[in-house]
Every structure is written in structure tokens, then in C-alpha cells.
Amino acid sequence: MPTASATVEIAGSGLAELTCAWLLLARGHRVRLRSPEPAAGPRPLLLNELTLDLLHSLWGCEPLVDCHRLTHRQVCWGSGDDAIGQRLPQPAAVVDGARLTEHLLGRLAARHPDVLSETPGPPRWTVTAAGSSGHWTAGRRHLLAGEALLAPGADEATARLVCTELAWLHLTPLGGGRALLQAMIPGPAARPTELLERLLAGSALAPALRHAPQTAVAIPAAPRLHRTPAVPGRILVGAGAIRYDPLSGTGTAQALRTAVLAAASLHAMATGAPQGPLCTYYTSRLRTAFHAHLATCARLYPQAFASPAWQHEMDACRRRAPLLRGDGDR
The missing domain is CATH 3.30.70 (Alpha-Beta Plaits)
Known part of the structure; x- marks a missing residue:
């Protein structure tokens, strides 16, 4: 149990927000959910084995409902004689993201029914995936x-x-x-x-x-990073903070990692660590991850596309690197 607890408002019901709430409650913090209803409509998610393991480790249970299991992934990257094709064993599951978050919300409310009640006083922090304006976007794809x-x-x-x-x-x-x-x-x-x-x-x-x-x-669907994902009083998680190119196949895992890092940062602040340096640390961790992702995109896309139509996207990934090192916006 922490020596002090924070009152945190979770504004949203996505996977990252609910996971952050779950982790904060486990550490004894006061959490309330605003707009707890999951988004309507099916949202197919393809979760690889590493993401499934991460979900299981964070929630302590088998989180999947009505999933469709896959056993292999077949990739043919590139075209013509230079194409690279492989069929690899790669266990994965396809799940409806809306049903998954609904399931996790039910588990959260059953374990901690007070999260649906109003907590007296204003929250010290708000966690959300609803990012405002102020993003770096690497391309227009x-x-x-x-x-x-x-x-x-x-x-x-x-x-x-x-x-x-x-x-x-x-x-x-x-x-x-x-x-x-x-x-x-x-x-x-x-x-x-x-x-x-x-x-x-x-x-x-x-x-x-x-x-x-x-x-x-x-x-x-171009990679995107919020310039200031953490400021005193607000932390962005999930796609509101950082969005990967779908080619990576790790978008859900990255959203979960932002929740883990946000919960750890909030816990540290509640127990006496200064807010400013921790907000800077959170931002720098996301920038480092984003920089590495852009480097991967800049390496992979030229291997597949010789078309001039793709040149802008490749250049955009390369141009964003100086911004992430703090060289200014352009």
C-alpha cells in the first residue's frame, strides 16, 4: 500500500484507460471512471502471443471472450523477384475489442465497485486516451x-x-x-x-x-505521437499518446505499455516524487519508442515500394527523427 494515495479520474473506457485504472487500484489509489460505457460496434483486434501474455500478466486472468485462434502468419513483403515470402508459426487471437473492454470493465467493477461512484473532491489527475491537438504525425497514409x-x-x-x-x-x-x-x-x-x-x-x-x-x-493510420503526453494533472495513454503503423502488429501491446508506465508514474508522484521530472520522463520514454518505430518504418517501406507515391511517407519518417531529439518543430 502506498504511503499516500492519489484521486485519479479515468476519462474513457478503452483498453489502456481500464488497464491503468486496474493497476492504480491495485496500489491503493482512489479511482473513478467517467464515461465507463465501452464504444459500440465491433472492433476486430489481432493479438499476437506476446500481447496475449502481457494482457494475462496485467489482469491476472484469461481476458479473451469469443476469440478466433490463428496458428500461422504468411508474409510476402515486396514485389516481383525481390519479394520475400515466409509462412511462420505465429499463434494469435482475433477478438472484438469492444467486447474485450466490456469484459474487463465488468471485472474491474466487480472487484472495485466504488470506481463507478462519485469520489468527493476534484481529481488530482486525469488519465485519458482522448488526445487533444498537438501531435507529430509521420506521413499521411x-x-x-x-x-x-x-x-x-x-x-x-x-x-x-x-x-x-x-x-x-x-x-x-x-x-x-x-x-x-x-x-x-x-x-x-x-x-x-x-x-x-x-x-x-x-x-x-x-x-x-x-x-x-x-x-x-x-x-x-500514419504513426503519431502527442508532443506533451504528460503534464501536471493529465496523462495521455493509448492511441491518444502514441500510435504505431498497423504494419508493426504491436499497437495493442504499446497501448498497454503506456498504461503501465502511466500507473507507475502516478504512483511515484503520489508517494512524493516531483511531478515535473516524472512528466518529462514519461514523455521521453514515449519519444524514444516512437523514434525507434519510425526508424523501423523507414527501413521496411523502401524494401517493398519503389513507387514515387510512397516517397513522401518514407521521407516523413526520416524527417521526424530530429523533432524527437528536441531540435524544434518543422
Whole structure:
């Protein structure tokens, strides 16, 4: 138990916010949830084995509900004679992110029913994933996403990644003959459904689906970091603080790590450590992780795309590095 406790408001019900609340309560802090209702609508998440282990270690239970298990990942990165293809054993699970957070919220409320009650007095800290303006964004790429039916006999235990001249595409079996098709492109898309259909038709994934997704959305997906994820009175976690390129496959794990670091920082402040240096430390840890992620993107994307359309994205990853060392904004 800490020698002093903080009153912390958790503004949101995402995976990072709920995990931060769970960890703070375990250390004896007063926590209240604002807007505890999980977001509506399915959100398929592909969780690799390391992320599953991290979830289990943090929550002390098997956190998955109605998941679809995968056993392999097949990757063909690049095009033409230079393409590198591999099929690797890679256990993973596909879970509805909305149902997962609903399950964890129920576990949290059952163990600590007071989190849903009003705590007297203003909170000392607010934890949220709802980042305000003030981000560094490395590029302008978008992710197209839509669901479709798998072709008869298609492998439902293997996730597949392939490249075309303009995009990389990822096919994730969801179970029950359904699949999520995603395509990363180097900019916005005016007609995402039509573009996703064309990209699928020109890829090696086309035979795996009965047809292209009937509807698709385009989501901004370039790596992004909040300039000041921690200031006295507020800590940003999850995608509000840092967002990785979906290619990394570690977005959920990174969101959980921000929750762990935020909870540790808040606990240290509540027990007497100065706020300013800890906020600086939190920010520097996220900047270091973001810098390493951009370096990975800058190395991987040129291996797959010779198209001039992708040059902006590669340059954006390289240009952001000086900003993360504190050389100014430009």
C-alpha cells in the first residue's frame, strides 16, 4: 500500500484507460471512471502471443471472450523477384475489442465497485486516451478496411500479408467464414470501397475471398505521437499518446505499455516524487519508442515500394527523427 494515495479520474473506457485504472487500484489509489460505457460496434483486434501474455500478466486472468485462434502468419513483403515470402508459426487471437473492454470493465467493477461512484473532491489527475491537438504525425497514409466472406476451403487459421505496387494488404480470418481485409495506401482515398476492390483484384489475396468487401472505410493510420503526453494533472495513454503503423502488429501491446508506465508514474508522484521530472520522463520514454518505430518504418517501406507515391511517407519518417531529439518543430 502506498504511503499516500492519489484521486485519479479515468476519462474513457478503452483498453489502456481500464488497464491503468486496474493497476492504480491495485496500489491503493482512489479511482473513478467517467464515461465507463465501452464504444459500440465491433472492433476486430489481432493479438499476437506476446500481447496475449502481457494482457494475462496485467489482469491476472484469461481476458479473451469469443476469440478466433490463428496458428500461422504468411508474409510476402515486396514485389516481383525481390519479394520475400515466409509462412511462420505465429499463434494469435482475433477478438472484438469492444467486447474485450466490456469484459474487463465488468471485472474491474466487480472487484472495485466504488470506481463507478462519485469520489468527493476534484481529481488530482486525469488519465485519458482522448488526445487533444498537438501531435507529430509521420506521413499521411490511410488504412482501408472492410469485411468479406472467405472462399470455400480457404485457410481460416492463417493471417496473410502481401504487397502490390501501391499498397500492402492484410487478410485476417475472423472465424465463421468471415475475414477482415485491410490495405495501407500512401494517402487519403475518396472512394475507399472501390479502391480496396481494385487493390484486392491485383493481389495474391483475391482467390482467398468470395468477393471484395461491399463497404470499406478509410482511416488515418500514419504513426503519431502527442508532443506533451504528460503534464501536471493529465496523462495521455493509448492511441491518444502514441500510435504505431498497423504494419508493426504491436499497437495493442504499446497501448498497454503506456498504461503501465502511466500507473507507475502516478504512483511515484503520489508517494512524493516531483511531478515535473516524472512528466518529462514519461514523455521521453514515449519519444524514444516512437523514434525507434519510425526508424523501423523507414527501413521496411523502401524494401517493398519503389513507387514515387510512397516517397513522401518514407521521407516523413526520416524527417521526424530530429523533432524527437528536441531540435524544434518543422
